[in-house]
Structures are given as structure tokens and as C-alpha cells.
């Protein structure tokens with residue numbers, strides 16, 4: 001509970017001592033999300049109620065008899081005695097209700113890979129013909145996240161995701177190892193990820209990606225290697241977790257690439273799974289109904305992400321302690337139409353997930369870095385991507401990286417401006433203003449009511465930008 005929360009509870013405590021209506025309104029306010037925002041107006045109404053209760057003017061002879069009768073009931077000693085007892089009981093419930101309301105049981109992190117602000121705006125125009133029509137643009141809490149790495153302004157997926165899931169910055173190409181790492185040459189300290197914290201505390205965990213399951217984004221949640229290209233090493237770490245029993249549900253693409261990398265390392269995909277009693281399935285249908293863990297590895301990225309999220313939620317929510325789930329959708333727009341279609345699809349997945357999970361779940365949407373796409377024109381009522389297929393083909397033919405159509409100019413590269421973080425659910429209010437990608441780790445940790453350990457094994461004292 002923050003200092004302002006404590007202050008609020010203090011004022012509420014005085015209020016509930018005064019009147020039952022106050023107490024009920026307090027409870028209603030506390031149990032309602034975003035209650036503190038409505039606090040000022042509520043308190044005005046409550047104090048008016050308390051004033052009336054004392055019958056200060058209700059008993060005035062100018063008022064009709066019925067009003068004066070009500071006032072006499074309100075001021076009867078027995079009424080006051082009963083009200084005080086009820087108010088006291090409710091007062092005791094306030095901190096309980098507050099802590100239950102403010103803590104998340106589950107966290108779902110949606111990661112739009114390369115899904116910067118301009119990609120989001122373009123996806124809304126492409127899919128809905130208007131600005132601000134995506135669900136993520138209507139989420140109640142929005143901040144801007146600086147995606148820089150420990151050494152560079154522009155991030156790749158490895159450093160970008162490492163910052164979000166560990167709260168520490170590293171260098172491009174490095175998967176959840178410290179900034180002391182030399183990419184491809186020397187290991188740094190492994191950085192403990194939010195998924196590993198969840199495993200350590202007995203929660204269930206899941207990773208979904210329509211990129212390869214060993215791609216830099218998903219890998220940063222469960223593996224620690226000095227180069228994102230070490231596919232075989234990353235995949236082997238699935239079966240050698242540092243905390244708990246490792247990722248419980250993994251659903252994603254990349255079967256051919258992972259198989260090939262394992263063979264080069266003298267290993268075989270199915271044998272590896274069997275050896276660790278974790279069969280590597282190839283479709284969602286193969287998951288047994290009573291499964292509490294599953295690995296599904298698809299041939300390509302065309303699988304139904306929504307179905308994957310629903311499956312993961314069904315399995316992971318069997319754990320009464322809660323779960324952490326990361327869902328990555330590749331929204332790189334080097335192919336403009338495909339990228340914007342995937343962004344719009346991802347938005348629908350976020351919206352449906354918001355309906356699927358309970359109010360006890362923090363949903364956090366963000367991107368690991370932005371992408372070089374600019375809105376340059378376009379008219380409402382006309383097709384947003386008019387001419388894109390021809391322009392894309394011409395660009396390929398001429399071996400250029402950029403694509404230009406009247407509405408959009410795209411250059412094939414990551415960019416360094418801030419991306420959005422949007423959130424709803426317990427702890428979402430900490431997403432606001434200009435933030436760092438590393439702050440998002442602390443948003444998730446604090447939502448779950450957890451503290452991170454510093455390198456010395458002690459709790460970090462200076463914990464959060466927006467305390």
C-alpha cells in the first residue's frame with residue numbers, strides 16, 4: 001500500500017465511524033477498480049450524508065414532517081450504537097479489501113515485437129479505417145517506455161525483452177545475462193526473470209510465440225545465453241530450469257529451425273522431450289484434457305494465437321497460486337500488410353483475453369522496440385494500404401529496404417523512440433508517463449506483491465519509479 005493509500009484509508013476510517021451509508025459507500029468504493037480516482041466526489045457525498053445524519057437542519061421546522069421523522073430516527077441512540085458497531089466491522093475489512101483488490105493473481109504480458117506507436121496507429125487505420133479503434137488504445141492505463149539497451153539507443157528483441165522481464169539492461173543479442181556479457185564470447189551473470197520468480201514461488205508459467213520458441217523474445221523469459229543465435233543451447237535450457245520445474249506451457253513455432261540446430265549439436269528433438277518426460281507435441285489437440293504442462297512446437301507461424309492463449313489459460317489457471325504468461329506476436333512491418341494484419345489480430349487476442357481472465361489478472365501490453373514506419377498521408381474513407389502490394393514487389397525487385405505508398409513510408413529497421421505500455425487490472429495504475437523498459441518488470445513484480453533481490457541477495461531498496 002502506498003502512502004496515499006494509507007492516507008485514504010485513514011480518511012475512510014473517520015468516514016465509516018460516522019454513518020452506515022458512509023461505510024457501505026466506502027466498501028463499494030474499495031471493491032470497485034479505480035476507486036481512488038472517484039474518491040474526492042464520493043467523499044463529498046459521504047460528508048453530506050454524515051451531516052444529514054446528525055439532523056443538523058433536518059429537524060428544522062421548515063422541513064416537512066416526514067423529513068423530521070427520518071432525522072429523529074437517525075439521531076436515536078440505538079441507531080447510533082448499531083451503526084457504530086457495523087461501521088467498526090466494515091472498517092476492519094477495509095485493509096483486507098484493499099490488499100485483495102490491489103494484488104494480481106495472474107500476469108499476462110503481451111509483447112508486440114516491433115509494435116511501436118506508428119505501427120499501432122497504422123493497424124487501427126488499416127483494420128478499422130479510423131484512428132484509436134484498437135482495444136489496446138482503449139486500455140485504461142498507458143505509459144511510454146524507453147526501449148534503450150545498456151549501450152545503445154536502438155534495441156533488438158534480445159536486449160529489449162531482457163529489460164522488460166528482468167528489470168536490467170544488457171546489450172543487443174544477449175539473452176537475460178548482465179551487461180558484463182560479451183556477445184558470443186563471454187557469459188555475464190544470469191539475470192533472474194519474472195518467469196523464474198513465478199516458478200520459484202510455485203505459480204504456473206507459460207510462453208506463447210508466433211516466432212520461434214527459441215527466438216530472442218520468448219528465450220529471454222526462460223534462458224540465459226550470451227548470443228541469441230545459440231538455438232540448441234537455448235532449447236536445452238527449457239529442460240534445465242534454474243527455478244521450479246521450468247516453463248509449464250510452451251506453444252510456438254520454429255520446429256524446423258530448432259530440429260536442425262539440435263542435430264548440429266548432436267541431439268534429437270523428440271528424444272530430448274522424451275528423456276525429460278516432456279513430449280514435444282505438434283498441435284493443440286494433442287494436449288491431454290487433464291494436462292498441467294505441455295510443449296507444442298508448430299512447423300510455422302500460421303497457428304491460431306487466440307486458441308493457444310485459451311489453451312494456456314485453461315491449463316495454467318488450474319494452479320490456485322496463479323500464473324505468469326507471456327504472449328509474443330511478431331508485428332514487424334517489413335511486409336506492411338502482413339505486419340499490420342498481425343497487429344490487428346493481436347489486438348483482438350488482447351481484447352478476448354481481457355474478457356477471458358478475471359479481474360485478478362494484470363494485462364500488460366508493450367513492445368520491445370519500435371520500427372521505422374511513418375504515417376505520411378492517406379484519406380479517411382479510402383483503403384489505407386492502397387498500392388502496397390505493387391510497391392512492396394517493386395522494392396524487392398530493386399533490392400531496396402524501403403516501401404513508399406501515399407499513406408505510409410516504411411524502412412526496414414528498428415527505431416529508438418519510446419513505445420507504448422498499456423495495462424489493465426491490479427497494479428496497472430503504475431503504468432503512466434515516460435518510463436523505462438526496465439520499469440515494466442517492476443510493474444509486474446509489484447502487481448504480484450513481490451520484491452526483487454539485488455545482486456547481493458538483499459531486497460532492492462529503491463524499488464520503483466512511480467512508487
Ligand SMILES: [Zn+2]
Pocket residue numbers: 113114156157158160368369
Ligand atoms: Zn523485437
